[in-house]
Amino acid sequence: MNDTFLKACRGEQVDYTPVWMMRQAGRYLPDYQRVRGTVTFLELCKNPELAAEVTLQPVDIIGVDAAILFSDILIPMEAMGSPLEFQANHGPVFPQPVRSQADVDRLIVPDPEETMGFVLETIRILRRELEHKVPLIGFSGAPFTLATYLIEGGSSKFFLETKRMMFAAPALYTSLLDKITACTSSYLQAQAKAGAQALQIFDSWAGVLAPGDYERYALPYVQRIISDLRKTTDVPIIYFANNGATLLELARTSGADVLGLDWRIDIANAVKQVDGAVSLQGNMDPCALFLPHDEIEKRVTRILAGARNARGHIFNLGHGILPPTPPENAKFFVQAVQRLSRK
Amino acid sequence: MNDTFLKACRGEQVDYTPVWMMRQAGRYLPDYQRVRGTVTFLELCKNPELAAEVTLQPVDIIGVDAAILFSDILIPMEAMGSPLEFQANHGPVFPQPVRSQADVDRLIVPDPEETMGFVLETIRILRRELEHKVPLIGFSGAPFTLATYLIEGGSSKFFLETKRMMFAAPALYTSLLDKITACTSSYLQAQAKAGAQALQIFDSWAGVLAPGDYERYALPYVQRIISDLRKTTDVPIIYFANNGATLLELARTSGADVLGLDWRIDIANAVKQVDGAVSLQGNMDPCALFLPHDEIEKRVTRILAGARNARGHIFNLGHGILPPTPPENAKFFVQAVQRLSRK
Numbered sequence: 001m002n003d004t005f006l007k008a009c010r011g012e013q014v015d016y017t018p019v020w021m022m023r024q025a026g027r028y029l030p031d032y033q034r035v036r037g038t039v040t041f042l043e044l045c046k047n048p049e050l051a052a053e054v055t056l057q058p059v060d061i062i063g064v065d066a067a068i069l070f071s072d073i074l075i076p077m078e079a080m081g082s083p084l085e086f087q088a089n090h091g092p093v094f095p096q097p098v099r100s101q102a103d104v105d106r107l108i109v110p111d112p113e114e115t116m117g118f119v120l121e122t123i124r125i126l127r128r129e130l131e132h133k134v135p136l137i138g139f140s141g142a143p144f145t146l147a148t149y150l151i152e153g154g155s156s157k158f159f160l161e162t163k164r165m166m167f168a169a170p171a172l173y174t175s176l177l178d179k180i181t182a183c184t185s186s187y188l189q190a191q192a193k194a195g196a197q198a199l200q201i202f203d204s205w206a207g208v209l210a211p212g213d214y215e216r217y218a219l220p221y222v223q224r225i226i227s228d229l230r231k232t233t234d235v236p237i238i239y240f241a242n243n244g245a246t247l248l249e250l251a252r253t254s255g256a257d258v259l260g261l262d263w264r265i266d267i268a269n270a271v272k273q274v275d276g277a278v279s280l281q282g283n284m285d286p287c288a289l290f291l292p293h294d295e296i297e298k299r300v301t302r303i304l305a306g307a308r309n310a311r312g313h314i315f316n317l318g319h320g321i322l323p324p325t326p327p328e329n330a331k332f333f334v335q336a337v338q339r340l341s342r343k
Numbered sequence: 344m345n346d347t348f349l350k351a352c353r354g355e356q357v358d359y360t361p362v363w364m365m366r367q368a369g370r371y372l373p374d375y376q377r378v379r380g381t382v383t384f385l386e387l388c389k390n391p392e393l394a395a396e397v398t399l400q401p402v403d404i405i406g407v408d409a410a411i412l413f414s415d416i417l418i419p420m421e422a423m424g425s426p427l428e429f430q431a432n433h434g435p436v437f438p439q440p441v442r443s444q445a446d447v448d449r450l451i452v453p454d455p456e457e458t459m460g461f462v463l464e465t466i467r468i469l470r471r472e473l474e475h476k477v478p479l480i481g482f483s484g485a486p487f488t489l490a491t492y493l494i495e496g497g498s499s500k501f502f503l504e505t506k507r508m509m510f511a512a513p514a515l516y517t518s519l520l521d522k523i524t525a526c527t528s529s530y531l532q533a534q535a536k537a538g539a540q541a542l543q544i545f546d547s548w549a550g551v552l553a554p555g556d557y558e559r560y561a562l563p564y565v566q567r568i569i570s571d572l573r574k575t576t577d578v579p580i581i582y583f584a585n586n587g588a589t590l591l592e593l594a595r596t597s598g599a600d601v602l603g604l605d606w607r608i609d610i611a612n613a614v615k616q617v618d619g620a621v622s623l624q625g626n627m628d629p630c631a632l633f634l635p636h637d638e639i640e641k642r643v644t645r646i647l648a649g650a651r652n653a654r655g656h657i658f659n660l661g662h663g664i665l666p667p668t669p670p671e672n673a674k675f676f677v678q679a680v681q682r683l684s685r686k
Binding site: 167 | 502503506510511551553555556589606609629
């Protein structure tokens with residue numbers, strides 16, 4: 001198996017910089033569109049054969065160095081008892097937002113095998129399929145990010161309801177976050193047990209918090225999950241606090257092996273800030289995949305140079321690949337990273 | 344006149360930290376809602392008596408240390424010849440996006456007196472009304488931010504069309520930005536001539552650019568505007584690159600007297616980065632205005648302490664005040680800044 005990705009996570013010597021792309025199993029691929037055309041998004045997440053099929057596509061078509069489980073960060077929130085809908089052009093919706101203690105009390109901490117067996121089954125299929133190929137990454141959302149969806153009832157612009165609860169009803173907020181953390185913790189442990197060889201925690205909305213609020217209301221729950229995981233598994237853990245340039249020094253204390261970076265920060269600056277404590281993952285602007293090939297190469301070269309002194313570097317985009325991206329450009333990008341980084 | 348704000352912009356000694364709020368003339372005020380109920384948003388922008396009336400409201404009701412002209416950053420884009428609509432719940436829309444050289448060539452560089460006389464008339468009314476009160480801030484959008492609206496045809500999530508033009512058709516992008524810069528430059532000069540006592544340049548979307556792209560595709564146009572302004576006026580200039588924590592060291596070279604900060608950065612960190620070169624404006628999370636009063640005071644105290652070693656500090660929110668904010672909390676916040684900062 002190509003274990004370059006796992007080695008870079010651990011800061012071990014590698015022959016070239018491994019690369020994968022967030023949302024690499026996604027709408028930019030005609031093969032994905034074909035599968036997705038036959039089922040709803042949630043049906044695709046819950047069908048292990050189809051979820052495994054789309055997970056494998058970028059490994060075969062694009063040539064990435066890691067596969068990431070096809071699923072959605074909100075699956076465990078539905079398993080906690082909050083009905084979830086995906087509306088076309090509106091993203092995820094929780095029709096019953098969590099706003100009171102009674103709402104929190106109604107949520108359960110689910111058993112992952114019982115309620116999310118389809119995810120674990122997808123992982124088991126994938127490990128068989130990927131045996132001689134690349135490692136499989138499992139994932140979850142981070143508790144703060146998951147809480148925003150439950151509290152707001154979906155996506156948000158200003159996260160006012162979340163911050164209102166956080167700031168003005170901290171006991172209620174804490175009780176909700178404790179429950180989400182317990183769920184996420186056992187969910188990630190179950191993924192590792194089913195065969196995930198690395199785990200990424202997505203804190204997609206961490207960047208809407210001031211550093212002091214992040215330190216108090218978001219980071220401790222991530223630390224708890226990672227410290228729980230360390231008791232049962234030694235798979236590498238990647239923590240991605242999106243739009244988190246000002247949170248990096250705090251995120252360094254999360255316990256993760258790797259910190260993900262969005263494209264807003266110069267990776268050389270991030271290398272300095274984490275000072276060899278962790279590996280880094282990122283961070284090309286996904287819009288750069290629309291550039292001519294020689295310009296893509298220039299940007300790859302610049303990021304490789306910036307990450308030269310990192311403990312380890314996994315190349316990635318700074319955000320999910322955009323649906324209109326030409327697949328041939330994604331493939332060119334991945335090959336450029338592998339070629340230009342070879343010693 | 345209370346000139347505390349102007350002194351802080353210039354880094355001069357002040358008796359207390361001056362404070363105003365972005366979008367302080369806005370929907371959180373019932374008095375604003377009353378005026379706005381009688382006209383459309385664009386009609387309000389274009390009616391000097393009404394625009395002046397809502398500009399004055401927060402001075403009288405909330406007690407801020409500066410007034411900011413009520414207008415919209417897209418007014419000069421309409422004056423350049425791009426029809427502008429405001430659709431309820433959809434924000435601004437340019438039904439004819441600028442995507443080709445022919446589209447750019449059709450845009451004009453308007454004479455501000457001829458095409459935006461209503462803004463200059465609003466400023467003249469306000470200077471009379473504010474004579475013994477507080478200074479008046481004029482403003483514009485920054486060229487990159489204005490360009491995103493023209494290119495995308497309105498607001499955007501990923502700014503793909505803008506970056507596509509920037510990255511893949513740099514000559515076209517440059518020709519558009521040159522024209523917007525010329526328009527913005529003469530517009531701000533006209534505002535200063537009409538009586539604006541300070542000018543703020545809003546780069547609301549700067550934060551979607553990686554530092555290297557910001558340096559190449561956004562910052563030079565801001566530098567050009569400021570250097571043009573310096574030839575004709577000595578009013579203080581504030582530059583606000585929203586979500587720009589990683590751009591701060593570059594923004595320092597904009598030529599502005601003051602840099603605005605959103606709430607994502609610890610202001611003490613920003614003070615270190617700008618190292619006495621400029622004053623700072625910001626940066627409380629607008630959601631903190633929903634906190635109990637004693638918690639608002641704690642946050643004000645923390646930011647005042649963080650800004651202690653700044654060359655000058657103008658207190659503000661890190662983003663516009665949110666429409667559901669209780670006006671009494673806004674007033675409490677403003678008074679808390681003025682009281683807690685008094686030497």
